[in-house]
Amino acid sequence: xxxxxxxxxxxVDKMYNNDPFSKWLGxxxxxxxxxxxxxxxxxxxxxxxxFGIAHGGITYSLADSALAFAANGHGRMxxxxxxxxSHTEQVKEGDILTTxxxxxxLSNKIGIYHITIRNQHDQTVALFKGTxxxxxxxx
Amino acid sequence: xxxxxxxxxxxVDKMYNNDPFSKWLGxxxxxxxxxxxxxxxxxxxxxxxxFGIAHGGITYSLADSALAFAANGHGRMxxxxxxxxSHTEQVKEGDILTTxxxxxxLSNKIGIYHITIRNQHDQTVALFKGTxxxxxxxx
Amino acid sequence: xxxxxxxxxxxVDKMYNNDPFSKWLGxxxxxxxxxxxxxxxxxxxxxxxxFGIAHGGITYSLADSALAFAANGHGRMxxxxxxxxSHTEQVKEGDILTTxxxxxxLSNKIGIYHITIRNQHDQTVALFKGTxxxxxxxx
Amino acid sequence: xxxxxxxxxxxVDKMYNNDPFSKWLGxxxxxxxxxxxxxxxxxxxxxxxxFGIAHGGITYSLADSALAFAANGHGRMxxxxxxxxSHTEQVKEGDILTTxxxxxxLSNKIGIYHITIRNQHDQTVALFKGTxxxxxxxx
Numbered sequence: 001x002x003x004x005x006x007x008x009x010x011x012v013d014k015m016y017n018n019d020p021f022s023k024w025l026g027x028x029x030x031x032x033x034x035x036x037x038x039x040x041x042x043x044x045x046x047x048x049x050x051f052g053i054a055h056g057g058i059t060y061s062l063a064d065s066a067l068a069f070a071a072n073g074h075g076r077m078x079x080x081x082x083x084x085x086s087h088t089e090q091v092k093e094g095d096i097l098t099t100x101x102x103x104x105x106l107s108n109k110i111g112i113y114h115i116t117i118r119n120q121h122d123q124t125v126a127l128f129k130g131t132x133x134x135x136x137x138x139x
Numbered sequence: 140x141x142x143x144x145x146x147x148x149x150x151v152d153k154m155y156n157n158d159p160f161s162k163w164l165g166x167x168x169x170x171x172x173x174x175x176x177x178x179x180x181x182x183x184x185x186x187x188x189x190f191g192i193a194h195g196g197i198t199y200s201l202a203d204s205a206l207a208f209a210a211n212g213h214g215r216m217x218x219x220x221x222x223x224x225s226h227t228e229q230v231k232e233g234d235i236l237t238t239x240x241x242x243x244x245l246s247n248k249i250g251i252y253h254i255t256i257r258n259q260h261d262q263t264v265a266l267f268k269g270t271x272x273x274x275x276x277x278x
Numbered sequence: 279x280x281x282x283x284x285x286x287x288x289x290v291d292k293m294y295n296n297d298p299f300s301k302w303l304g305x306x307x308x309x310x311x312x313x314x315x316x317x318x319x320x321x322x323x324x325x326x327x328x329f330g331i332a333h334g335g336i337t338y339s340l341a342d343s344a345l346a347f348a349a350n351g352h353g354r355m356x357x358x359x360x361x362x363x364s365h366t367e368q369v370k371e372g373d374i375l376t377t378x379x380x381x382x383x384l385s386n387k388i389g390i391y392h393i394t395i396r397n398q399h400d401q402t403v404a405l406f407k408g409t410x411x412x413x414x415x416x417x
Numbered sequence: 418x419x420x421x422x423x424x425x426x427x428x429v430d431k432m433y434n435n436d437p438f439s440k441w442l443g444x445x446x447x448x449x450x451x452x453x454x455x456x457x458x459x460x461x462x463x464x465x466x467x468f469g470i471a472h473g474g475i476t477y478s479l480a481d482s483a484l485a486f487a488a489n490g491h492g493r494m495x496x497x498x499x500x501x502x503s504h505t506e507q508v509k510e511g512d513i514l515t516t517x518x519x520x521x522x523l524s525n526k527i528g529i530y531h532i533t534i535r536n537q538h539d540q541t542v543a544l545f546k547g548t549x550x551x552x553x554x555x556x
Contacts, residue, residue: 019189057200084223339474362501
């Protein structure tokens with residue numbers, strides 16, 4: 001870190017502002033940070049699949065946004081190179097989902113994150129792992 | 140397979156009808172099949188992130204739908220247990236994305252699928268791998 | 279669980295005894311349990327690759343054994359369906375590696391585990407995720 | 418590529434020579450190349466687990482070596498950042514395993530590879546995906 005880097009909140013402001021899909025998802029930023037991102041989303045009817053539960057893409061999208069915000073929060077442009085997700089509990093309309101980001105490893109070029117998504121009953125609904133490549137370009 | 144199983148098209152009809160998120164995505168079914176699913180999606184402005192490219196959740200959602208349709212097309216209820224995706228090229232507004240599903244392995248209980256997403260220039264924009272658990276319940 | 283299931287230690291005894299590769303690896307069982315497995319391995323010269331560091335297959339093998347022992351420790355035959363690993367620090371000859379298993383999700387049919395491998399300096403050298411299918415067959 | 422880069426065969430010679438674990442595995446190099454690596458391994462008794470089938474670490478190790486040789490075959494030092502494997506068929510003593518490497522994506526910094534492992538009956542026994550970070554350092 002040096003003085004010329006933006007604070008995490010300012011970086012995420014830049015990413016989040018004018019982000020139409022995060023807005024469609026109704027993502028709320030609860031906490032920004034370097035290697036952290038607490039996001040919240042309330043599941044709406046239009047996010048459901050044919051089984052009446054949230055499409056897997058909804059929890060993925062939430063986790064992927066948290067990955068981007070947490071990784072870029074360090075002030076260097078970082079891009080996702082590999083992500084995986086397991087959906088462990090059904091997500092229903094009205095559920096309130098929250099991200100918990102753990103930075104498992106951070107080297108000069110690579111960052112690895114575990115992101116757990118929990119519902120309002122504190123049940124884990126999805127387990128996400130994301131690997132990012134950290135460019136040398138600063139925000 | 141036996142005579143009491145629904146044909147792939149009828150299974151996917153059941154899954155796709157009344158699926159609000161697939162409709163929001165504008166997913167078109169080009170081809171249904173047992174272990175196959177060719178889907179198409181045109182990227183709209185509201186699917187973009189703050190960088191002006193499609194949010195990673197859009198390609199994931201498209202691939203995840205193709206996984207569900209292909210796996211369930213065999214006539215047995217199948218649920219995703221693990222999925223991973225790598226985003227290999229930027230996806231822009233107006234791009235037309237198409238899924239190519241390869242059934243890599245199918246045992247009694249587990250199916251494994253590679254799904255490639257290509258754009259209208261036949262470039263690979265995402266590589267997806269999905270593993271499903273095949274229940275004994277028929278459609 | 280019921281009375282007819284074997285205790286975790288007895289299950290792992292059955293798996294570990296007459297297991298030539300675990301013996302070649304020199305794996306020591308520090309703790310057995312239902313959903314747990316603390317294993318230890320000391321890196322020998324013949325486990326190194328051409329860079330003089332441990333081959334990625336060594337940490338994978340250690341984690342994969344811990345996955346099998348932890349999942350089967352519940353008393354039901356469980357088989358790996360998908361595993362992933364990231365190697366986060368170099369592993370050298372003489373390093374003592376220990377597994378930390380976290381059972382992230384356990385349903386009737388599927389178990390998901392995060393396994394961290396640490397060295398003798400308590401540094402994380404590998405992050406492993408494993409998904410198992412739980413058969414109905416008891417040990 | 419430029420003239421100062423080593424040919425793939427010479428790079429892999431450097432990696433393979435003095436590689437004790439590949440030698441223990443008995444890996445034979447059938448074909449080297451930029452983005453390619455055909456390796457072969459015959460399963461020995463000491464590679465088995467307590468079920469009398471090859472330990473998952475054996476197929477992983479073979480695929481991981483093929484990943485390293487294929488990625489570094491381009492002449493730039495490349496390191497694995499994330500790998501995953503699914504074991505789809507049992508591997509027995511005496512089986513002859515061969516790697517098929519497909520380079521799915523290659524950008525300046527990241528390479529993504531699908532590696533299929535087949536046995537002597539041309540059955541797929543494992544599906545491996547590997548992501549590498551390509552350093553700027555040449556061999």
